[in-house]
Amino acid sequence: MRLILLGAPGSGKGTQAALLQEKLNIPHISTGDIFRSNIKSGTELGKLAKCYIDKGMLVPDSVTIDLVKDRLRQPDCNNGFIMDGFPRTIPQAEYLENALKEMGMHVDAALNIDVPDEVIISRISGRRICPACGMSYNVVSNPPRTEGICDSCGGRVVHRDDDKEETVVNRLKVYHEQTEPLIKFYEARGKLKTVDGQGSVEESSKRVFKVLGIE
């Protein structure tokens, strides 16, 4: 299955993508995680991406598209993928559509995880992530089993720099201006599936599996 996850920052894309990866056994590709791991290891790409990420802005399309182009060439993508955080602009979606077409493939579904802005803001203030493996938690609704320690890899969980409230407000603005139009883009292609992303991780996950027909 070639699946795209749409939704505002904090809508639960990363958490649902990790569950879908387990269920479907196809790679979870998060452009945000790739940028963060480049920032951590101090690469040129990481230095460039950090300037944008810290301001809550999108990394330029040309840079992001090159990164996804490389990732899609990896053999583990042959049987499908779950894209989390890409595409985020119309040019990125057009690139993906054309790149897949050239390979004789297409996106099977674009899953829009719908959560109101006020819920997003309170969720992000409680969000913690594991920089080592990318797993995402919430101190209130989905804490790790041991406080501060990742269930999955034992790494230390942290509050992302770009999850600070002033950056979140800008990220939401960017989401509405640049990413929300993708809902119409995939709707026009008959690929859009929308689920309510409110409530617990398990409740959302049930809805996600159901709408994708993989219960």
Ligand code: AMP
């Ligand atoms: P995320 O972890 O998906 O919330 O991404 C964190 C940040 O990385 C975003 O706020 C953007 O600055 C950048 N980023 C991630 N994916 C993309 C993308 N597809 N296009 C542009 N910037 C991106």
